[in-house]
Amino acid sequence: MIDPAVLLDGVTRTYGDGDAKVAALHQVSAAFPMGSFTAVMGPSGSGKSTLLQCASGLDRPQSGAVRVAGQDITRLPEKDLAVLRRDRIGVIFQTFNLVPSLTAWQNVVLPSRLARRRPDPARVRELLRRVGLGDREGHRPAQLSGGQQQRVAIARALLSRPEVLFADEPTGALDRATGHEVLELLREAVDEFGQTVVMVTHDPEAAARADAVLFLTDGRIVDLVQRPSAEQIGLRLGGRA
Ligand code: ADP
Numbered sequence: 001m002i003d004p005a006v007l008l009d010g011v012t013r014t015y016g017d018g019d020a021k022v023a024a025l026h027q028v029s030a031a032f033p034m035g036s037f038t039a040v041m042g043p044s045g046s047g048k049s050t051l052l053q054c055a056s057g058l059d060r061p062q063s064g065a066v067r068v069a070g071q072d073i074t075r076l077p078e079k080d081l082a083v084l085r086r087d088r089i090g091v092i093f094q095t096f097n098l099v100p101s102l103t104a105w106q107n108v109v110l111p112s113r114l115a116r117r118r119p120d121p122a123r124v125r126e127l128l129r130r131v132g133l134g135d136r137e138g139h140r141p142a143q144l145s146g147g148q149q150q151r152v153a154i155a156r157a158l159l160s161r162p163e164v165l166f167a168d169e170p171t172g173a174l175d176r177a178t179g180h181e182v183l184e185l186l187r188e189a190v191d192e193f194g195q196t197v198v199m200v201t202h203d204p205e206a207a208a209r210a211d212a213v214l215f216l217t218d219g220r221i222v223d224l225v226q227r228p229s230a231e232q233i234g235l236r237l238g239g240r241a
Contacts, residue, residue: 003070004031005164005196006055011064013050013219024050025061035194036165037187039207041237043214047170048200051216055198056166057081069163086115090157092167096149100140104128104148105137108158119159127155130185132178134161146175154182158189165189167199171191171206183209204205 013025024047032038032055040048053059054066055071066073069088073081098107105124112119126166128134132150133144141149150173157165167186171179187209199210207213208230215223215236225232 002034002197003067005034005036005069006032006198007065007067008051008063009067011051011054011061011066012034013054013059013061015045024220025054027064028216028221029064030214030224032164032196032198035190035198036212037190037210038199039210039213040198040200040216041202041207041213041233042222046216047076047219048216052093052166052168052198052200053217056164056218057085057088058091066177076180086111087160089161090160090165092150092154092157092165092170094150094168094172096109096141096153098149098152102140102143103138103140104133106150106154107141108159109150111156117159117160118231122160124155127158127185128152130181132153132181142167145174145180150174151178151182152186155164158185161189161195164196167197169202171203179203179206204230204237207233 008028008030011025011028012023014021014023016022028051038049042048054061060074069093071084073084081113099110102110108124109119128137130155133148133151136144136148154170174182186197190197201207208228212225213225213228213233216219225236
């Protein structure tokens, strides 16, 4: 059997102690097949962000294992994890982590430069155009709106074509047209380049672009719906389907 791109096996992540102890994730097991696009949905506080943080190696669960590209990242030494994250994982998080002194273009190419790769300028230009920043290449983060900064982060995550792309509300701060373009980019990453996308979203229409939707409640997976329509997702979120 081919390894899934990402595998969570009995992952538990708790915060706090004693009475204040919260299980953000409770014994969560899920497999994200290679070349699949999965949306993660659920009420606020259900553990979506924690799932993404654990799956991307930004956070380590107390128990259980997380395998990415065949490696158990919960047991990897920090240095090896940093290399795996740099070379094989892309993240689009709500905190954009852009370098303030660099332009949009320079921020997009920075990870590739650090990995001693030579990014193709035509591709950088194309990505910036598709996220609606074709005329903002030379702007620094402070000269861009929150939504524009997020789009720089999206272009940055897509540039190296990482095997796995984790995205936390990538369309949350965007207008409809740009949000649509970003979803197209994610869909294309999966369909044309065989990348694996795991995306947290509150938007049923965004989730309907995914191959499957994983629903979380109170740190547990409560449902997995394949090929959902926006209507099905809306009903499921309403608790009726
Ligand atoms: P979601 O992304 O679905 O809104 P989170 O993964 O952010 O949910 O949070 C899940 C639960 O874990 C919530 O009850 C939240 O309060 C708690 N939690 C998340 N991060 C922390 C933290 N750093 N410290 C304490 N509790 C946290």
